[in-house]
Amino acid sequence: MISLDLNQLFPFELDQFQLEAIAALEAGKSVVVAAPTGSGKTLIGEYVIYQALATKRQVFYTTPLKALSNQKLRDFREQFGADNVGLLTGDVSINRHAPVLVMTTEIFRNMLYGINVSDPVAMAVNDAIEAEGAESISPPEPAVNLKDALANLAAVVLDECHYMNDRQRGTVWEESIIYCPPSIQLVALSATIANSAQLTDWINQVHGPTALISSDYRPVPLQFHFCNNKGLAPLLDQKRQKLNPKLKGDRNRRSQQFRGRGRRNEPSLGFVVSQLAQRQMLPAIYFIFSRRGCDLAVTEMDKVPLVNADEAARLKEQIDAFLSANPDAGRAGQVQALYKGIAAHHAGILPAWKGLVEELFQQGLIKVVFATETLAAGINMPARTTVISSLSKRTDNGHRLLNASEFLQMAGRAGRRGMDRVGYVVTVQTRFEGAKDAAFLATADADPLMSHFTPSYGMVLNLLQTHTLEKAQELIERSFSRYLSDIVLAPQEQVLADKETRIAKLEQELAGVDISLLKDYEKLRDRLREAKRLRKILIQQAEEQRLSELATYLPYVLSGTIARVKISKKVTMAAVIVAKVPGAGQFPWYICLTEDNRFLVASYKDIVLVGEPIAETDATLAAIEIPPELIVKPGQTLKGDEKSLAIAHLIPNLEMPEYPPEVLQQQAAVLAIEARLNEHPANQYGDVGSISKKLRKSDELNRELEFQRNVLNQRRRKQWDEFMALVEILRSFDYLENLKPTAAGQAAAALRGDNELWLALAMRSGELDELDPHHLATVCAALVTENSRSDTWVNLGISPTVEEALTELHDIRRQLFRMQRKQMVAIPIWLDYDLVGLIEQWALGMEWTELCSHTSLDEGDVVRIARRTLDLLSQIPHVPFLPNSLKQSAKQAAQLIDRFPISEVI
Template identity: 55%
Template structure:
């Protein structure tokens, strides 16, 4: 890594007049050795110090440094912090629509801005924007997990020249080693600096209607015995448990000196209601009240329209709400007052946990589950840790407190699980975009682009995931090779013929068995009919559980006795002078014919026909009958072969015998046991199919992102943005745009439909192109600007064509607006933007919409952002460029404009 060789000796004790933690010293040593670093440590542990050291070193060597963050608000905060540390002239800011002192040696920016800078230069080269840059700090690097924006971090790392050191600062994640190994592969020598040490340790508590109690036992690894259910099975008696009221919890915290607190509630409305429900409850003393009044009054005098209805009075008492629906200026005041220790509780959504420097002594997590786009679910371990990590102020608190609360749906068991669970792993969110394709193809060949796509963290993780598949393919292929060698001398057709014959023999035997059963049933009916009138002396042939069917026992019927059902029992004497008691089912035949065709009977003396139930034994008298029976039938018992009385059975038996002869004489016997050979052949076929499936899945996973890239190319070609793989003028214009669907924005802007719209109409149209359709119950009292609506309607055919192509190629980038909402919901937003551009007051604007102030600001800022890109898009007509600049001037006023002190 080509880091500046200028030798500098930085006195760490002068820079940081306190003892550095081990992981901080290790990171500094790695940086000084020329390696990039991944610093993975808990929230509040002091990771930022490593970034600050990198800045000190760059300044001492006359170099520059980029400091990137995931959020504009965090970038603004870093700007203020670094100005205080290094001087205002040393620090600049880039956040898309704001550019301050951009040539400063310390340049703070959002990560998207850094990625966009890299697009303009061939990958691996240092472009003009990176001249003199020694290092880039990627703060909050765990944002790679963000479903919508995570791909920006991967692209930034892939595109960053290897000469530039990377300082990736991340909260605790489970697979920091994988992230580090990936950086080693795609960027250069990188060292993992991992620490689970928290300067301010956390203690976990659980609150219910009875109080606030320690959540874990003495080992801090299991739930406290006091919180375990007392009844068997752990089920709650008397219905679902109640949640404790927030005033009760805050009283408990105040009594234990555990304030200030951030009280997390996963709903904007819930946060606002919480402030209202506090009533006249106050958490500040007289001195703090006076300070609050001074600060708040001064703010309101400067920004009279910024005061939140229903929120000013609670703020005087040290109580506030903080969420995305609040005016940014008001949120800034809340953050400032909280950092000063004047606000004692902030009811906040989880967005506050995302990097903003607002640590508290205590965090209260009101519920352990949340509603998401994918349904209601338990918090992930990382979400829980991110919020819990806000507890404990370094240098102010000896311990940070995390309080989880009982709800009707979650209790201490779930809280203990999350408190002791490890962090979640980073999951790649890499996904190619139209902008990525166009920007890469302007400076790279297709093969170079493919190489870059395959260097993503997603591909690295996929490769790790595919290693077991690779191993499985190797093992299966080895087994298949052995079988191929063993079966090489044998023709596959011989194996197939033998297998078909084997299957046919099974089928013919099955059919034979079926015919035999049918014949037996018919014969049994005939025998049963004749047995009804059979006299003593009738010769019977018996089978049974002790007699083989193939050699039935000849016997003479002596008498009949009453049976268990309608059929009688037959008392018979065998040729062996043994007695049998048989049923109809035991008789397989019942007479024999002599040579003349007469049926022979054996005379039975009347004295043998005893009463039913009497015991009979073979005697000398019965021996004579047995001998006569032997003489009558001879020593050859009749065959029980069904074929003897069923011709169809005889015919089928011959078929079975013929097929069996073919198998017995098959040439496959020459090579060994045919059964074993067939088993090997079947195993070979199964192996071939299994290997094919593994290989198909491997190829699909390995080429997934590249296939997405190719699909985007096809769509771009269809709309004339690419000539083969070379960007056209339309493609170059589209490449200059940043948004959720760059192709749609490029097609819209270059369509000519907006070229002559007045600035306020243009602002309304741009709002529709970049704003997600709000909830159906949202409303405004403003009519849509007709010229803007007309321009969008003319683009409806283009939108439909793009939707169809995206569907065909399985591309899911959004295309706003949704035309079915154009007249009402979206049209109302367009009217709102138009009215703001025409000069309506903020109070009147917000009074005519159901949207929160923060949402209105967000819509207007997104509109300003797309308008600010238009002047930089190649080939845009001068009229559109001029109107875009004028529209920005009309929109960018307080409280929409970002005031950076």
């Protein structure tokens, strides 16, 4: 890369991070530039363009949104000349061979797949055509060599690269980086993210040498303010690190919720705007997280004068000219507010009207734009102030606080470079959020960039068109998701490594040991344990039987009977029963004299054996007196006297009876196994028990290692398992054969959408082949329109022809749904009946105003449905192996749909 004279290119002094990025590019590296919104990141992309123009090479400039692509086209035409700049957004192609080509990131990804945008996919095979069995099937046209197409490409600028965080579309960014040839420099421009070093390291691994250029410098510094019903106040202290002490009286949102103070402190919309106007803090972007909220705000403010006479005259001139040229494009109920410098900006508004709002705001004629957060996504609408009306927003899972990146993205719109000394960010007291929440977000670090890499049918088919399954797996496993997963799992990997080290040490200690002998020894040990366990059971059974028999006649024994009693848990002693006394329950207590001349109070449970009465002697039991101090309670003892000693000497030893034969037999088995163990060859190793313990530990660690390794591999293989699930579904529909796309698979590979297989199944079903253009447009709308919300209505029905086609497609949809459920795949399969009557009537020529009167949808939503329909219709003529009649009908249907305000405004 040659060096250019920066003084000639840019009539101002460049910031340090810009110089560092340019130096890295000139050294042949790719760059990741992470810097705040409005810091001048785009200049680095512009430098790459100047380089390409100087060396007669090409640059692709990718953006996440069509609106951003259109804006860049206008900006770059003015900067580099109209002949040098082109546009590709799928359904729009302008000057496509220009040296500077602006496009959505999806278009670049498709190019890397080998899809030539607006040209047929190049995978011609004559036998596949013959297999279709009809000349009316359109084959692929000759291929354009991808290597040749990209040979002159010097660099690709990935603007708004933090869009990789987007759940729906982030995969496209990862694919673009993974598939991009290493010879092409990547210029990734990102808002501030917490893990920019990780992103850079990943690109360095999967693409090539990459430098991280990060900066927290903001040319127009931000000042944070907080507004409640008392007015505006600085949000942070003088060091801008903590909450302004004067605002500490504002309770947090939980206190507000339960005490009701938040609602009392909440300022009105008019009060907030008046505060901004008094402090010369306009123009402002006022973020409100709902379309309805934006529209209501415009209505509430449309009587507030914010522009002077000169500005009002300029507004009137331009608005009147716009409405004269586009009578159907005026936003109902908001024209008068626009004359006064107040507007709304959200996805429900017509693109043409939004374009007018953006143009007037850039001229400084609009003072307040009430916008949803989509405006924070890079549209060029510089403001002196941004107002964030709430610090929480509604999601599919309920309300949640904004995260730091969302907050900073909106805050970053404040401050116009070269116009403002400072940019103001105002957060507003609400019922649930207060100053503490605002200060937390204002001082929080940016969130890390996450990966939402998810395989799709299009990804599977396009990769397998040009790669083996093994190579496809290699590409999938190069995802940022896998990279982050490896980092997260690194500590667990260390645990496994430690286990492997312990196993290796144990195996070393077991070296020279015949493991089979040890295992045989262990089996004998196990048999011995089992034999002892069985012996114990038999002994317990014998004891229970003996005690049961004893309990039946123990109440009837007489004084003078010889017995054996428990002295402790394991010790018994011969004794004579001297007397019976009432006990605490059914059985009496027994006062016994033991052979060691002690009186013992025993319960029936303490007597384990009963014999014959003691022999008659001169010393009779009658002569024995039970000491009165003996406590009559089981377990109590008291030493006897001389008289009792004479009796104690006469107590014979009462032996326990021999165990029954089954116990003796089991005892013999135990002794036999013990003998075998004593003679076992494993004894040559010394302490067999210790060695066996090591062997058991080694086996245990190996089992744990295998299980934990499988768990880790499953987590790592998540994307690949999803890829293979899609492979199985494609095989079941014959879209893959021998891991290569069939003719049907090639058709699906050429399509782009939420579910490429579903689109291809519908296109190749035969149900669409003979439809009239307006019917085809309606069916295509049904295939790409998300299910409507319950509160949405359209009172335009569909024709019987369309309904019949959709009914037939419903059976195919059911088959695909079953297969996806079997493989646990959750890719949407749209088939809408409720909204698409709008498209049929539009295709039949209904006027825009009348069309919108038949639905509760916002005009912008109708445009979105129509444009998605138009996008699909525009693809059909370039999809191989579809009937020519279908392709011709699609071209005509596209012409019916592509009229103002659906047509793109460039």
